Amino acid sequence: MSGRREEVAAGLAAVEERVRRACAAAGRPRAGVVLVAVTKTWPASDVRLVAELGATDVGESRDQEAAPKHAECADLGLRWHFVGQLQTNKARSVAAYADVVHSVDRARLVDALAAGARHHGRTVRCLVQVALDASPGETGPRGGAAPADVRALADRVAAAEGLELGGVMAVAPRGADPAEAFAALARTAAAVRRAHPAATDLSAGMSGDLEQAVAAGATHLRVGSAVFGARPPLG
Ligand SMILES: *Cc1c(COP(=O)(O)O)cnc(C)c1O
Numbered sequence: 001m002s003g004r005r006e007e008v009a010a011g012l013a014a015v016e017e018r019v020r021r022a023c024a025a026a027g028r029p030r031a032g033v034v035l036v037a038v039t040k041t042w043p044a045s046d047v048r049l050v051a052e053l054g055a056t057d058v059g060e061s062r063d064q065e066a067a068p069k070h071a072e073c074a075d076l077g078l079r080w081h082f083v084g085q086l087q088t089n090k091a092r093s094v095a096a097y098a099d100v101v102h103s104v105d106r107a108r109l110v111d112a113l114a115a116g117a118r119h120h121g122r123t124v125r126c127l128v129q130v131a132l133d134a135s136p137g138e139t140g141p142r143g144g145a146a147p148a149d150v151r152a153l154a155d156r157v158a159a160a161e162g163l164e165l166g167g168v169m170a171v172a173p174r175g176a177d178p179a180e181a182f183a184a185l186a187r188t189a190a191a192v193r194r195a196h197p198a199a200t201d202l203s204a205g206m207s208g209d210l211e212q213a214v215a216a217g218a219t220h221l222r223v224g225s226a227v228f229g230a231r232p233p234l235g
Contacts, residue, residue, distance in 0.1 A: 008049050011227040012037070015210075019221065022214035033214060036081045038206075038224030040065065041231045044072040050227065051076045059083045059102075059222050063090040070097040083169075083203075083222050085143040092116035095162075100125040102169040102203050102222070105145045110156045110163070117162030126157045127169040127203050130188050132181050142171050147188050154192045154199065167201030167219070168192055178209035182216035189217075 015035065023030045037050045038059040047058055047069055060066030061084025070080055082098040088108050094101065095116030104110060104126045117124045128150050131140020136148040145153055150168065158165040170185045172178040182204045189202045205213025207226035214221070225231060 004046070005049055005053075008046065008228060009053055011229065012050065012053050012055070015207075015223055015226050018210060018226075019214065022211045025211075026215050028214065028217075032219060034220045036083070036203075036220055036222045037227050038083065038222050039069070039228070040084070040224065042228050044069045046228060047073045047078070048076065051078055057081060057220075059224070061085075063093050067093055067097060081220075081222070088112045092119060095122060095124050096120045098124055100127065100166060100201075102127045102220075103129045103143055104153065104157060105129045105131070105139050105143050107153065107156055110153065110160055114160035114162045122162070124163055125166040125201075126163050127166045127201055128153045128157065128192070130168050130170045130185055131173075132170060132176070132184050133173045140173070144170065147184070150188055150192065151195065154196060158196050158199075165192075165196050165199045167199045167203070169201075169203035169220075171206070172204075172209055172212075178205075178212040179215065182209075182213050182218070186216045 020030055034057055036057045036059040037055045039047050040061045057079045059081040079099045080097055081100045082094050083102045086103050091112035095113050129144040130150055131144025134140040134146040136146045154165055157163050168189045172181040185204055192199050202218050203220035204218040205221040207223050210221045
């Protein structure tokens with residue numbers, strides 16, 4: 001399917017150019033930003049394609065889809081990021097293949113991922129997902145812990161055998177100004193870093209708002225549709 005290769009190559013090149021410009025505008029080195037190609041809904045052949053085109057990191061959001069794709073693509077040496085809302089009963093499966101989980105948002109999930117990582121003899125890097133619009137004790141509509149609850153979750157991840165604390169992640173709330181949302185996220189990230197200096201990951205920015213994320217200091221961009229095209233509706 002050479003047509004698909006050209007399509008993905010063009011998408012990836014356009015995204016790379018946006019990232020390059022955003023880094024230049026922010027006075028940041030391009031090497032300080034990891035592009036996670038979000039392959040959810042796209043077949044394993046697209047994972048292979050984007051790897052051949054130079055991608056090093058891919059993102060998935062549903063375990064039922066990610067586990068078989070990972071198995072099919074295990075030879076590619078990619079880093080696998082789990083970015084979607086995660087049910088506790090899927091944590092053990094995800095801990096088998098995910099290098100980084102971006103969506104850690106509650107204590108029970110921390111414990112389940114830690115148990116899964118130990119079971120598989122792996123270390124899973126975890127980012128605490130922040131729901132900038134959630135009230136304390138609640139999670140956001142797209143997952144994520146309230147800002148007031150982030151510090152305790154970060155401490156729990158850092159203390160868990162089998163996990164390492166990477167930092168924080170957020171999706172800009174619907175209707176919010178992404179620049180403001182990511183600035184708030186950056187403040188939360190800084191607070192986490194004061195307690196955990198090695199937790200330097202700031203995962204923010206998708207196809208529509210990656211420039212604002214880079215300006216706010218994002219270290220990880222999670223970009224799907226701008227690389228692969230509009231997703232088919234979820235089945
Ligand atoms: C799907 C998804 C993305 C990618 O979104 P695009 O708008 O297609 O770039 C990023 N982050 C999360 C959490 C997602 O679920």
